[in-house]
Amino acid sequence: MFSNAAAYEWLMGRWSARLAPLFAGFARVGGDGRVLDVGCGTGALVQFLADASDRSIIVGIDHSQPFIEYARSRFTCPRFSFDVGDAMELPYPSHSFDQSLSLLVFMHIPQPEKAASEMRRVTRPDGTVATCTWAHPGLEMAAIFWEEAVRIDPHAKTRKPENRPCTRPGQLTEIWLAAGFEAVEETTLDLPTIFGSFDDYWIPFTSGAGPAGVYVETLSPDHRQALREGLRKRLRGHREDGPISLKATALAVRGTVPS
Secondary structure (H helix, E strand, O other), rough: OOOHHHHHHHHHHHHHHHHHHHHHHHHOOOOOOEEEEEOOOOHHHHHHHHHHHOOOOOEEEOOHHHHHHHHHOOOOOOOOEEEEEEEEEEEOOOEEEEEEEEEEEEHHHHHHHHHHHHOOOOOOOOEEEEEEEEEEEHHHHHHHHHHHHHHHHHHHEEEEEEEOHHHHHHHHHHHHHHHOOOOEEEEEEEEEEEOOHHHHHHHHHHOOOOHHHHHHHOOHHHHHHHHHHHHHHHHHOOOOOOOOOEEEEEEEEEEEEEO
16 A cells, blocks of 8 residues: 555645645644654655755654655755654654654554654653644545445445544544643644546546555456546536545644653
8 A cells, every 4th residue: 555655645645745734833843953754654744844944854764665765765965864664663762853743644553552652752851742644534535435436336345444543533632641741732634635637536546555546456447437437427427527626634633742
C-alpha cells in the first residue's frame, strides 16, 4: 500500500499538503528549533515547515524506504534529514527535539500508545507534541468509493479499512493523557477536497496506493469498469464533467511535555 511514493502523492499527498498548514497552526509550530516529523511520508508537513521558516532543523522518519527516498530527493538542504524507522521505537536520544509532530499516521500504527510515549521521550520538557488523523468517516472521497464498491461487490467490505485506531473523537485525547502530556487539547480540522474532473477523482485509485488502490488492482477489467461507472454516475449523474467538491475532516490533538 505504501511502496509507490509518486502514486501516494497523487492519491493522498495533495490532501496532506492542504491539511499541513491547518495542523501546524493548531500545533503552534515555532519558527526555529529542532522538529521531528514522525511518519513523514513523502514530505507534506516538511514542505510546510520548510516554507514557514528557514531556521528550523527538521528530521523526518518513516517506515517506508520508498517514501524516505522520495522525501530525500525533494529536500536536499542540510537542515533536513530523513531516516527509515519505527514510530514505536524512535532511534533518537531523549529530549533531542523542541517539537514532535505526526501527520496522518497514527491510524496506521499498531500500538499508537507506544508511539505517543516515544514522541514524548524524544521531546524536551515544555515542548509540544501533536498528531492528526483523518476522522471516521471524515474522508468523503474514500467513504463514497467504498460504499459504491460494496454495493457492486459485497465482498469488498472485507477489504474496507474498519475500526482504525485514533479516528474517533476522544481517542487521541485518551492516548495523550495516558502518555502523560499536559495541557492536552483536541480539535477537528475541516477542508474541502476539490477534484478538477471525475478522472481526477478516479484515476488515482487505479495506481495501487492505499487500501482502495490495492482493492482496485484485484478487480477484473469488467468489474473495474463497473465500479468506475458507478462512481461517475454517483458523483456526476447526468451532468457534464467538471469539478467535484467533497469534504474531509481530521482530528488533531496536542499536548506539552511536563517540565
